[in-house]
Amino acid sequence: MSSELGRVAPGPMVRPVPVDPDGLLGPTRGAAQGRGWRRTSPGLYVPVSTPDSAEQRIVEAAGRAGDRGAVTGWAALRLHGDGFCDGLAGDGETIRPVPVVEGRGRVRAHPSVRVSREVLPDDEVVVVHGIRCTTAVRALYDEVRAHPLRWAVVHADRAFAPGVVDRAAWAVYLGSRPWHVRIRHARVVHDLAVTTSRSPGETLLRLIWVLDGGWPAPLCNVLVTDEHGTVVGMPDLLDVDLGVVAEYDGAVHRSRDQHTRDLAREHTFRGLGLEYAAFTGPDVGDPPRVVERLAAARQRAARTERRWGFVR
Known part of the structure; x- marks a missing residue:
């Protein structure tokens, strides 16, 4: 399956043709x-x-x-x-x-x-x-x-x-x-x-959250702000009641530069009182493991001070 987000135009096609006695519009x-x-x-x-x-x-x-x-x-x-x-x-x-x-x-x-x-x-x-x-x-x-x-x-x-x-x-x-x-x-x-989902892996992670965890559906890809209203990031999934962020890290996150940016973003989110959990492809193939980690994040989130907001 492709991970294309936007609309795409179909690639080139060769249209099948019938037999042509003259061999001009098709084969003899x-x-x-x-x-x-x-x-x-x-x-x-x-x-x-x-x-x-x-x-x-x-x-x-x-x-x-x-x-x-x-x-x-x-x-x-x-x-x-x-x-x-x-x-x-x-x-x-x-x-x-x-x-x-x-x-x-x-x-x-x-x-x-x-x-x-x-x-x-x-x-x-x-x-x-x-x-x-x-x-x-x-x-x-x-x-x-x-x-x-x-x-x-x-x-x-x-x-x-x-x-x-x-x-x-x-x-x-x-x-x-x-x-x-x-x-x-x-x-x-x-x-x-x-x-508002941006990848298949993100969708599968959200479904584990809802169907296996039994928790209210999170918001997808909303803007998170600090206490001054400055936008600091857009997490994949956000529980706006408890303050839990869940991220799906697909293949694009394997590069050194992207991983560095991911760590910086996690640090920013945690600094605002958000609990953070990241998952990969193999993780979403193991729903009980994901639920266990999300449950732990939810428990930790209940003890943190909220210094963040969000914009739909």
């Missing part, structure tokens, strides 16, 4: 059977030199979906600008099939696609970068239902943060389908997701 029938072309779906081809990428797999899957179906889920979200959706599983290596809704057509089963036969209303289909895909709200709905709760929330956070999906609009969309498959799962995801 003979050329299509040779080594220079690769069939992407029945009747459509691309040159064998075409690079493999998430975007290329999407445009080829769209050829399978035809003019009655649409790509959805992570693939549609990527077309809408969600850079987190790179077509890879959580391990960063496994290639995920492209989800498609067949709509009123029929899509043949193939390892490169995951076919849904759910209803596809016309008003939930748009054309983005020349590809038929579902609207952003429908795409996120399909995507979160494909994941367990915590990873589903990660995907919602990543779609909300850059504005690819509007959280309020998604709530309206969910309210319009009360009896749909796994609608309860999607509603829980909506309630847990926020618009």
Whole structure:
């Protein structure tokens, strides 16, 4: 999974083409059977030199979906600008099939696609970068239902943060389908997701705080001030009642310069009476350990003098 925060434009795509008897707009029938072309779906081809990428797999899957179906889920979200959706599983290596809704057509089963036969209303289909895909709200709905709760929330956070999906609009969309498959799962995801998370690891840390620790949800990435109102930092997670800061230190924090800045920031926060706890990737894979350390920080925070404020 990518850690992209803002909207991103899809990379280059080579659109599959049908056989052309003249060999101008596509391969001749003979050329299509040779080594220079690769069939992407029945009747459509691309040159064998075409690079493999998430975007290329999407445009080829769209050829399978035809003019009655649409790509959805992570693939549609990527077309809408969600850079987190790179077509890879959580391990960063496994290639995920492209989800498609067949709509009123029929899509043949193939390892490169995951076919849904759910209803596809016309008003939930748009054309983005020349590809038929579902609207952003429908795409996120399909995507979160494909994941367990915590990873589903990660995907919602990543779609909300850059504005690819509007959280309020998604709530309206969910309210319009009360009896749909796994609608309860999607509603829980909506309630847990926020618009201010800045990384998947931060989301997972927040979910441990809420789901495993059972504590009120912290604020995400708010500005902390000193007693004079001067901004001193922006912690990942902040308990504004007790004064506990929790930070997720991802790969970017491994450099010497960044680590030095992190230590200075911790010193500043502690000097204002905030309790501080930092966690890494392996930590969020061990929720009981995280809960134990957060609980200890909360106990210490109860004994400190508050000399800080915050700005939403």
